[in-house]
Amino acid sequence: MKNKFVQAILVIAFGSALITSCKPKSSGDAVSGDAAEKAYVAPGKYDEFYNFVSGGFSGQLSVYGLPSGRLFRVIPVFSVDPEKGWGYSEETKPMLNTSHGFVPWDDLHHTEMSQTNGEVDGRWVFGNANNTPRIARIDLKTFKTAEIIELPNSGGNHSSPFITENTEYVVAGTRFSVPADYSNGDVPINTYKENYKGHISFVSVDKTSGEMDLAFQILTPGVNFDLSHAGKGKSHGWFFFSCYNTEQANTLLEVNASQRDKDFIMAVNWKKAEEYIKAGKGKKQKVKYAHNTWNEHTHTAKSEMKDEVLVLDASELKDICYMIPCPKSPHGCDVDPTGEFIVGSGKLAALIPVFSFDKLQSAIKNKTFEGDYGGIPVVKYEAALHGEVQKPGLGPLHTEFDGKGNAYTTFFVSSEVVKWDIKTLKVLDRVPTYYSVGHLCIPGGDSKKPFGKYLIAYNKITKDRYLPTGPELAQSAQIFDISGDKMKLILDFPTIGEPHYAQAAPADLIRNNGQLKFYKLDDNKHPFATKGEKEAKVVREGNKVHVYMTSIRSHFAPDNIEGVFLGDEVYFHVTNLEQDWDVPHGFAIKGANNGELLIMPGETTTLKWIPDRVGTYPFYCTDFCSALHQEMQGYIRVSPKGSNVPLQFSLGTNLPATK
Amino acid sequence: METSKISLVSKIFLFIISCLFLGSLFVPMWQIDLDAPQYPEGLVLKLYANKIGGDVEIINGLNHYIGMATLHTENFIEFKILPYIIGAFSLISLGLIFLNNRKFVLAFFATFVLFVILAGVDFYRWNYEYGHNLDPNAAIKVPGMAYQPPLIGYKQLLNFGAYSVPDIGGWMLIIAGTLLFYIVFKGFNLFKRKQNI
DSSP states (O other), X not given: OHHHHHHHHHHHHHHHHXXXXXXXXXXXXXBOTTHHHHHOOOTTOOOSEEEEEEOBTTOOEEEEEETTOOEEEEEOSSSOBTTTTBTTSTTTGGGGEETTEEOOOOOEEEEEEEEETTEEEEEEEEEEETTTTEEXXXXXXXXXXXXXXXXXXXXEEEEEEEEOTTSXXXXXXXXXXXXXXXXXXXXXXXXXXHHOEEEEEEEEEOXXXXXXXXXXXXXXXXXXXXXXXXXXXXXXXXXXXXXXXXTOOOXXXXXXXXXXXXXXXXXXXXXXXXHHHHTTOOEEEEEEEEEEEEETTTTEEEEEEEEEEEEEETTTSTTSEEEEEEESSEEEEEEOTTSOEEEEEETTOSEEEEEEHHHHHHHHHTTOEEEEXXXXXXXXXXXXXXXXXXXXXXXXXXXXXXXXXXXXXEETTTTEEEEEETTTOOEEEEEEOSSEEEEEEOTTTTSSSOOTXXXXXXXXXXXXXSSOOSSSOOEEEEEEEOSSSSOEEEEEEEESSOOOOEEEEEHHHHHTTTOOOSOOGGGOOOTTOOOSGGGOEEEEETTEEEEEEEEETTEEESOEEEEEETTOEEEEEEEEOOOSTTOOEEEEETTOSSOOEEEOTTOEEEEEEOOOSSEEEEEEOOSOOSTTGGGOEEEEEEEOTTOOOOOEEESSSOOOOOO | OOOSOOOHHHXXXXXXXXXXXXXXXXSOSEEEEEEETTEXXXXXXXXXXXXXXXSHHHHHHHHHHXXXXXXXXXXXXXXXXXXXXXXXHHHHHHHHHHHOOHHHHHHHHHHHHHHHHHHHHHHHHHHHHHHHOBOTTOSOOOTTOOOOOOSSEEEEETTEEEEEEEOHHHHXXXXXXXXXXXXXXHHTTTTHHHHHO
């Protein structure tokens, strides 16, 4: 009796064990046995690749190592960063200037590395500001934002900053069509169809300096441009933009912009556009936008306002833009390494349409059009179609390539990465992701020469993958080894912000490109530089007090300052005299309505401080610099306005006391 | 067969010796490598005939913690006279070819050996001076500790491993000395006896 009971229990237990073991594998345990070995980079060893990951709503760019997933640095781009004084020091404030004034935050979505001959060249990374439309260039010699250009006539700079194969142009397509800046924008919102226009910006990049210039814009019908990629190889000279809301709705877009079965991928013949610009077909339009540049020698940014842009009207010039129908609100728009195949991804679709550049060309030649859209010819879907990947998953978003004839597409709705053959369109492999996946990156995966060893999938929605951290969970990425036939999950790693898109390049390409280790004091052309302790001084100009200060292990010069009055504006121009790799000094002062300074060796940086009360204020070094770091400090005395305390400063000796 | 002349081979060697002396003026003579875990790339002092090179500024910066005097080329009379001495050696080597007398070569060899000994003593003296003459107000004081680098070879100085070895110029002088040694011995027939058997 008792025995039978035990048997029954055993049967139940065994049965349920069988059932549970038959459940499909979840992403939680889809890790292969040698994963740790593949992602392991021993202490003291370098990673194989640098991974430049967008920080989404953090506005910054983060740098990781692959395959370790170790975070190396967060480079401030569009948001102020008190850790590094970005947007707080007088030198960096102009970098965040716009036609709307100082904007302390933005939404950095996509990263794109500069290319030469269609291959990543390790010189610059570009990033877009989605909110107040801008493009930034980050210099990979210094890992510092070197330039930011604002884009007029735009709202939501989303299909940006994608580049042509020799970095001739960085493009930016507006997500929100808006009344152009040069038109009267004070119009009823329900006149969207008449008054709202799209503008695609072509920003040229100087071959040697990298300096950007807004070359021209193309005026298009009012739609939402989502993503883009440049043609390459045979399709060099063309650009492809996915667009949604071809319904031209202006309210409740989740319903009203999902009405049409097909929206478009807009193909732009930018070589043709260049010809029209040369032929004088562009119209100069009055606009206002900021162009901010960082000077490496003065360590100072300059913000210039510009007031003109050349605009080409796509509806007048019939052969620069063509619309290719693309199913179900296309999101991603990716071009394979040969330049022949354009992969559109309808975020509500259950298939992936792949277009052929050759077929598109013959369709244009033979005028195989099904009509026009706002004056732009619409190519017949089948005429441009190479084929459709059938039943790949639900909600395809983005595609990258491994250079071996395979494409990898992320599926938001079905949370997976699917590998498929570009020519045969057959699905080859699929792996689950534990979160709703968005962007993905293969080093060089959108160039002519991908390094098809790793694939990194970035989350769109955080899931409880790590120890919980309050209502907001860690943003995250997963690394897959794609060197074999099957994709293998080898590592999860947390990221900052929501990681939209990323780029990666071999570490040596960047490490050996002439990386700056410190600023040479002799080359420091900062107007307030102090190149030795003997030059340290304090100078009064009206109610402005300029402190020419130096820092070296382990003291500031001067470290005692008196004769500052209430109502003064004090500028600490601190020069770090160190000429040694990795000895930055910091500077902070009590009560400053500002950030700290973090000064690299040989650099000069300025903190503006307005004392708000009489007293004596300590200042100190914030970045641990030596065994005597804690001793690296000083005092500044603030006296009432009109008092007779003389301006004086010292280091190492006490001056006669003054009352 | 006794002769006071020197052979053709020896003359060629003297020419090479002259070139070696001259060449050594343009490259570092000596190096002191400093190694510590937090300096994975290492720090190096390069001693030329006429100056101190390498990471002098960084080493000076570090030395201030232990109160060691900072290094400056202008504080050493050696860097002013050394180029002349070596330059003179180069000229003398060249001159010996024409004088063609093995006794002069012997005298020069003896002078060179004396020079090397004096240079070594001088180097040791400076090392001792810098390693022991420490600022009493120094931030870091380790009882009984001196920071004298080795004359040649390896020594641990607090967290730094110091390697003191000849650099390319030093090796050139060593080769020059060896060649001189060879000429002298050959000239005095010290190798010849076996050949006569």
